[in-house]
Amino acid sequence: MKPQRTPWISYAVILLGSVLMVFPFLDMVFSSFKSASEYASLRYSLLPQTFVFDNYKLAFEQLKLAMLFKNSLLRSVSITLLVLLTSSLAGYVLAKLKFPGKQLIFRFILATMMFPAFLFFIPNYYITVHFPLAGGNDLFGAGGSGGLAASQLGLIVPFAVSGFGIFLMRQFIMGIEDAYIEAARIDGARELRIFAQLVLPMTAPVLATLAIFEFINSWNEFIWALLMNSVNTDLATLPVGIQMLKSHLDPTLTQPLVMAGLVIATVPVLLAFILLQKHYVRGMMNSGLK
Template structure:
């Protein structure tokens, strides 16, 4: 086959797949600017006849979407920051520090990956209830402070750091905390960004656990708020699409802005680990 023709076919196939993947998102954005009931016409219109911000004004002025947005930012930001601290320290310890039972403890942690998260929800809820953390942001944040996947990801990447570099720092009199902050963390930058994106996306999109823990509407995050709104406006597709755009857009922009570091962290971790 002609190389030019083969290249054109491959590029055409990729463009077609991209269009198929992006079409639902683009149509969701288009519907969010339509007038009430316009999206229900047959055949469904691709573009609004008279684009309007009315659905977004309805969301933020009457439906309380602004409050849900701030709640999600608070919860996802806290989970991301705190989980980075715990996962980075634990992953580095399993990779470079020697202590009794290190390998067996790490193997036991890996075993937790095969246990469905839903299995632990009931005992975890009862524990948080006993601690008085139900219907609080702390009840949502605390279980996500460390994850087996995050520890594993950091450990695999941290193993690529030369032991000679750390030993040289110890010989020069640097303490373990100083070595971790000034030497290890700068070398872990790609995996830090990758783990931060993973943590933020998981916290932002989480629906089940906040639904279980948060009983007061003032504490609802965006996914729960959108589900609650859907029960009241089940037939208002345009308003629901506007709510979906508000929910999806922040994480989409975050991923697109940091995708270079995200892919670099995944690739380097897989090669060096």
């Protein structure tokens, strides 16, 4: 629909809605600059009376920010790379190769997406902590100090494969002409080379979408990280570290501190998202319904 006149009513509605969407973020940012005493006062105000940076100073002192950042970053980067690798490999196989059991495996991968996350917290917690030959465990998963959760592997490995990622890659690779692949085969290219040098570069746009999606999701993931933190406090990620800070101390005193922590944890990702949104939003809109 190409509107001829300026649609003032549409602008008004969308602007008002945008304010409702963005306002909580502004509230978060501004209250992170409020002093504890101003915060404890009885009246609400959006803007702080005076901007103080104490909360950020305190956040750096009281939160092990370096560790939290390291864990969050290591986790998100590793999961993203692993998911890109496993999704593109499996997606390529399911889209372009012929072999017995293909339909069955594809149906299975579709079915994995129907299992809700909450079903896996209990068994996967046990499996991760008692993973054989990890973190000092013996072959039967006993005797060690936390299995996979003895290191950051506990935050990463259970997220290394994504059914959605495989599905997304398969759909995209199905659209690549078979002729390219056949020509490369006739030229004598090895299969791994066909995948790495021919197919993979063509999937760059959808890889970008999947990478942004996985990075953001693993950066924000909370429940599993909380469980891993309960096994090994060295595994706290940013959301976990900030939430734990909140539950330990007096809530009215720590609220501005928590807000400062949340600004540190969210604003970089939000800015990155806004910069990259073209790749993400377009990719999601093209792949959401197929």
